[in-house]
Amino acid sequence: MEAAQLPLVLILTPAVAGCLAPLIGRVSDRGRDAFSVLMETLTLLIAAYATYVCFAGAAGGVWDFVLDRLNAFIALTVTILGFAATLYSVRYISEEPHLNRYYACLHFFVAGMLGMVFTQNVALMYVFLEIMTVASCVLVAHRTYKEAAEAGYKYIVLCTIGALFVLLGVALTYQHFGTLSLTAVERLTAVDGVVPMIIALSMIFGFGLKAGMVPLHAWLPDAHAEAPSSISCLLSGAMIHTAAFAMAKVLYSLFAMDAFGMVGLILVSFGVLSMIVGTMLALVQTDIKRLLAYSSVDQMGFILLGFGLGSVLGAIGAAYHILSHCLGKGLLFLSAGAVIKATGTRNFRELGGLSSKMPVTAVVSMIAALSLSGVPPFSGFVSEFLICKAAFEAGHPILVLVMLIVSVVTLAYLLRFVHATFFGEPNGRSEAAREAPASMLVPMVILAALCILFGIFPAPVIEFVRVACAALLGGA
Amino acid sequence: MAAELVSWFLVLFLFVSFAVAELRNLYHASFFLLIQGMLVAFTAYAHPEDLILKIVVSALIFYMLVTYLRRLDVRTEVETMPSVTSVVVTGIFLGVTLTVLLPFIRFEGATFFAVFMLGIYVALLKRDVFKVILGVLLSANALYPALAFLEMPFSMYLAFDVTEILVALVMLWVALLIKERYGTLDGWKASLLRW
Numbered sequence: 004m005e006a007a008q009l010p011l012v013l014i015l016t017p018a019v020a021g022c023l024a025p026l027i028g029r030v031s032d033r034g035r036d037a038f039s040v041l042m043e044t045l046t047l048l049i050a051a052y053a054t055y056v057c058f059a060g061a062a063g064g065v066w067d068f069v070l071d072r073l074n075a076f077i078a079l080t081v082t083i084l085g086f087a088a089t090l091y092s093v094r095y096i097s098e099e100p101h102l103n104r105y106y107a108c109l110h111f112f113v114a115g116m117l118g119m120v121f122t123q124n125v126a127l128m129y130v131f132l133e134i135m136t137v138a139s140c141v142l143v144a145h146r147t148y149k150e151a152a153e154a155g156y157k158y159i160v161l162c163t164i165g166a167l168f169v170l171l172g173v174a175l176t177y178q179h180f181g182t183l184s185l186t187a188v189e190r191l192t193a194v195d196g197v198v199p200m201i202i203a204l205s206m207i208f209g210f211g212l213k214a215g216m217v218p219l220h221a222w223l224p225d226a227h228a229e230a231p232s233s234i235s236c237l238l239s240g241a242m243i244h245t246a247a248f249a250m251a252k253v254l255y256s257l258f259a260m261d262a263f264g265m266v267g268l269i270l271v272s273f274g275v276l277s278m279i280v281g282t283m284l285a286l287v288q289t290d291i292k293r294l295l296a297y298s299s300v301d302q303m304g305f306i307l308l309g310f311g312l313g314s315v316l317g318a319i320g321a322a323y324h325i326l327s328h329c330l331g332k333g334l335l336f337l338s339a340g341a342v343i344k345a346t347g348t349r350n351f352r353e354l355g356g357l358s359s360k361m362p363v364t365a366v367v368s369m370i371a372a373l374s375l376s377g378v379p380p381f382s383g384f385v386s387e388f389l390i391c392k393a394a395f396e397a398g399h400p401i402l403v404l405v406m407l408i409v410s411v412v413t414l415a416y417l418l419r420f421v422h423a424t425f426f427g428e429p430n431g432r433s434e435a436a437r438e439a440p441a442s443m444l445v446p447m448v449i450l451a452a453l454c455i456l457f458g459i460f461p462a463p464v465i466e467f468v469r470v471a472c473a474a475l476l477g478g479a
Numbered sequence: 480m481a482a483e484l485v486s487w488f489l490v491l492f493l494f495v496s497f498a499v500a501e502l503r504n505l506y507h508a509s510f511f512l513l514i515q516g517m518l519v520a521f522t523a524y525a526h527p528e529d530l531i532l533k534i535v536v537s538a539l540i541f542y543m544l545v546t547y548l549r550r551l552d553v554r555t556e557v558e559t560m561p562s563v564t565s566v567v568v569t570g571i572f573l574g575v576t577l578t579v580l581l582p583f584i585r586f587e588g589a590t591f592f593a594v595f596m597l598g599i600y601v602a603l604l605k606r607d608v609f610k611v612i613l614g615v616l617l618s619a620n621a622l623y624p625a626l627a628f629l630e631m632p633f634s635m636y637l638a639f640d641v642t643e644i645l646v647a648l649v650m651l652w653v654a655l656l657i658k659e660r661y662g663t664l665d666g667w668k669a670s671l672l673r674w
Contacts, residue, residue: 130639137649141649153661153669155656156653167619167622
């Protein structure tokens with residue numbers, strides 16, 4: 004298979020799975036589950052192959068779907084979580100109704116995210132953004148109880164408004180640049196006039212809303228909390244990252260480094276705001292999933308800050324943070340799902356002493372918490388260190404200070420959650436709890452192992468994305 | 480003559496958009512959304528296939544809206560704000576857009592942008608869930624004339640239209656869930672989730 008065709012194959016594989024899974028489900032539930040896991044495994048393997056092909060120096064694309072190192076890297080993070088969430092779903096959600104709909108939307112959700120990652124056409128980005136929104140909205144409201152319906156309603160309305168702003172940006176981009184293709188666009192060397200700034204603001208507003216950037220994050224805690232945990236894992240670990248990545252890709256492609264200053268300042272400002280507000284709101288939560296959702300808001304701040312700095316090191320740090328947050332937060336949502344399924348509560352104050360009943364879940368949760376807080380030797384340390392270094396090199400020591408404080412507070416609220424849930428005195432709910440089944444534990448253990456692996460051996464990944472980041476920033 | 484026609488069209492477009500935003504009868508508001516879609520189709524699209532596609536999509540969305548209204552068993556909007564607010568919102572955006580952007584975009588562009596913002600206002604500030612959906616669709620329609628100028632391949636317009644239908648369908652499904660679970664379409668009452 005040629006490298007140029009890989010993006011299309013990668014998008015079509017889950018899309019075909021989304022069409023076939025409900026048909027198979029009419030015949031056999033187990034057949035549908037096995038087929039879904041198989042197709043997501045296949046997608047992961049193709050993404051791994053695409054990454055290998057890029058590593059070997061190949062690149063290319065057809066119809067504005069481009070395979071390059073950065074696209075392949077982000078697609079790999081999406082497919083890792085797509086595989087983990089599907090495998091986890093087999094036992095996690097097996098007793099619930101409407102599973103044909105669930106698996107169909109899960110596959111289309113993954114296909115939409117991969118489309119967003121690979122396309123270099125801003126109009127197609129809008130289409131994939133909406134496919135992602137529609138599929139994920141059905142998944143958020145999947146359980147159809149009152150709060151799930153409300154969360155789904157908020158989610159679809161706000162995200163569609165965000166998508167419309169992207170569409171406004173698409174129309175203005177064509178009017179100003181004369182093309183919709185990011186590979187053909189001639190970068191602006193100066194922001195002269197109002198239209199380029201409106202394009203930048205429309206894109207930041209539209210993609211930022213989807214990325215959960217403060218103050219546009221209103222949908223995020225509700226959607227993450229009310230969705231099934233396998234879906235929260237994808238929303239938090241993959242979807243918001245694809246939106247942030249798309250935003251960075253569009254802005255870097257439209258504005259040369261000389262013109263990026265003002266746009267970068269906006270991104271950095273929203274990044275810092277997201278870090279501070281997300282951390283403060285996470286501190287006061289007692290609902291496990293809402294705490295993790297607000298934690299995603301604060302971690303998104305790091306990514307925006309990394310991209311907003313407008314340096315190669317900052318972009319590498321942001322890309323690495325996408326990987327480490329994808330692994331760490333995905334893992335935490337999966338372990339939260341296991342705890343909630345075992346105990347029947349989302350309030351961690353009602354829990355305690357679960358480490359003796361669920362030892363594997365306790366260990367992987369601790370690993371994820373330490374990684375997200377930037378503690379060595381986990382992957383989160385590497386990415387936060389890179390972003391801090393980029394901020395310092397850009398002459399913003401105050402940003403380094405803010406990031407360090409946010410990391411310490413993140414460690415505090417995540418350890419508080421882990422301690423309250425897994426340690427201390429067991430109570431009534433904990434007594435009856437059992438460790439999650441193997442099909443739920445396997446994806447968690449894989450993600451935990453990757454958190455450690457990418458923390459201990461960061462160099463190959465950094466080298467892999469460095470060239471792509473430099474190219475994205477126009478050879479800076 | 481052509482300029483005079485454009486002016487009349489813009490006045491009609493604004494009037495129809497206000498009707499979608501402010502009519503309390505949801506069937507009537509849906510009907511005016513259909514009219515708005517038709518206006519956009521006839522004025523913005525140069526190629527017959529794009530025009531027919533937009534008309535079909537507008538008609539399909541109208542059919543979906545009316546079907547869901549029957550299924551939801553509602554006719555009028557739950558509590559509404561004074562009509563003058565949407566006039567003020569549109570006026571402000573029209574004024575600001577004309578002042579700031581006139582060197583860059585024409586008067587038509589400013590009108591469409593004002594209607595786009597009117598739709599966003601309806602989607603964000605109206606209490607009625609069905610009206611919120613109409614607001615989103617209103618904004619989407621206001622952006623279509625801008626897209627028509629892009630002269631993209633037919634397949635791209637098809638992708639946009641299919642996406643719009645899918646979004647409308649899922650929004651209506653969620654509205655149905657809200658009505659079934661909360662017994663009302665008042666978005667302020669259907670609100671259990673807190674910080």
